[in-house]
Amino acid sequence: MKKIFLLTIIIGLFSSCSEKNEKFAMNATDYDAYLSENSQSLKSATEAKEFWSKRLDADTTGVGDIAPLASAYTSLFSTTGTIENLKIAEGLTKKGLQISANNKDGFARALALNYISQHRFKEAKQVLEESYANVSLKRDTELMLFDVSMELGEYEAAKNYLDKVKKPGDYNYLIRLSKWSDYRGDLDAAIKYMEEAKDIAVASGNNALKIWTYSNLGDYYGHAGRIKDSYTQYLKTLALQPDNYYVKKQLAWMAYAWENNSKEANRILDSISAHHKIPDYYLLKAEIAAFNDNPSEAKKYTDQFTEAVENQPDYGAMYNAYLIEIYAEDKPEKALALAENEISNRATPETYHLLAYAQLKAGHKEKALQTIETHVEGKTYEPMAQFHSALVYKANGKTEEAHRLKEELLSAGYELGPVIIKDVKTL
Structure with a gap:
């Protein structure tokens, strides 16, 4: 999940887009063959699960078989979307951590990664810190502590870990330096470092690294308004992994938000959701229905x-x-309670702007303003955070601030999508 999935996908378009982008159009023949491919990764994961299940002792004491079996279940989660597979992987990894004599550190990182996938960031941090305090591959753990610190909004700690793992020309360092640059609002640097990581991945011949890097670079290019370049990276990803559901969803968003082609977007989504069962697709279908002025269908999908x-x-x-x-x-009071709970889990500018939105909708506009000014303003460049901030400013009579953000948001139409950009225009 990633990369975790909101109504908006982390891609942006600036109004001053290049002539190249203005002329760019998706071509279904570029990706049609991939839409029918839904078995490659599933077949591999299923075969791995069956192989390691047979190897594992009935009492699950075969510690050497637990890690690959847990990995197989994690892959099954990625390829099917079935959450039970991720929970089975969690249980196996906990068992491995408990009984392993020589690889507790490896099991600890695997468990932390599983927790991150479940958005259990505090638990991931605890597991990593306990491992780090004992015998561990320090750098590998520091890399993950950077990741989880970013998710928790502990940016000073994240920077300290980033400094610890600094190693120019190293793939794992570069992708995290890219993430840090993006957080700091330096998209050009984020792209630069991700491109350097891509070169390393290509030179390595490691398909897993290339798949991850191509798809993430596609996101960054889109965020920079380089839609054609984004499209190219997504196609390169699918050439290596034809059943990459995340990238197919990005193509669906591109068809919808870049080309306003809701029919094609739904066609792509239908090809994915037939095999990959996650709730996210309902949200995009709801937004597309709203775009098509079909509120009853939008409500149905929501x-x-x-x-x-x-x-x-x-x-x-x-x-x-x-x-x-x-x-x-x-249900604003329910939203408010959930937002406050989310803040206790991860206090980031991204969760605080949701709290402010819930406060605003619940009729607490002054509290919403305080939340924005204290925890969001100047701390994130994410368009939805800026949109919610603008709504709060407008409600509190701070028209100058709202109009300033409106101008910025109008240049992010691709990331926000045509439905939300209509609301932006009314600010």
Whole structure:
């Protein structure tokens, strides 16, 4: 998940886009063959699960087999979207951590990664810190402590870990330096470092590294308004992994937000959701329905999303951000309670702007303003945070601040999508 999934995907378009982008158009023949490919990764993960399951002792004491079996279940989660697979991987990894005599450190990092996927960031941090205090591969753990510190909004700690792992020309350092640069609002540097990481991945011949880097570079290019370059990176990803659902979803967003082609966007989404069962697709379908002035269909998909999440307790906090925005519209007090809970889990500018939005919708506009001015203003460059900030400023009579953000938001139409950009125009 990543990269975790809101109504808006982390991609942006600036109004001063290049002539190259103005002329760029998606071509379905570039990716049609990939839409029908939904078995490659699933087949590999299933075979791995069956192989290591047979190897594992009945009492699960075969510690050498636990790690690859847990990894197979994690891959099954990635390829099917079925949360139970991630929970099985968690249980296996905990067992490995408990009984392992020589690889507790490796199991600790694997468990932390599993927790991160579940948005259990505080637990991930605790596992990593305990491992770090004992016998561990210090640098590997420091890399992950940087990751989890960023998720928790502990940016000073993240910078300290980034300094510890500094190693120019190292792939793992570069991708984190890229993430840090993006957080700091320096998108050019973020792209530069990710491009350097891409060169290393290509030279290594490691397909897993290339897949990860191409897809992330595609996101960054889109965020910079380089839509054609973004599209190219996504196609390169699919050439290596034809059933990469994340990239296919990005193409669906591109069809919708760049080309205003809701029919094509839905066609792509339907090809994905037939095999990859996660609630996220309902949200994008709801937004597309709203774009098509079909409020009843938009509500239907939104309801399907909330029902899917609320009826599956294993999701935990994974979808809280989306639920806050949804509840805020007609259940603001419920949104407010959930937002406050989310702040206790991860106090970041991204969670605080959701709290402010919930406060605003619940009728607490002064509290919302205080939240924005204290925890969001100047601390994030994420367009949805800026949009919610502008709504709060407008509600509190701070028209100059609202209009300033409006001008910035109008240049981020691709990231926000045509539905939200209509609301921006009314600020």
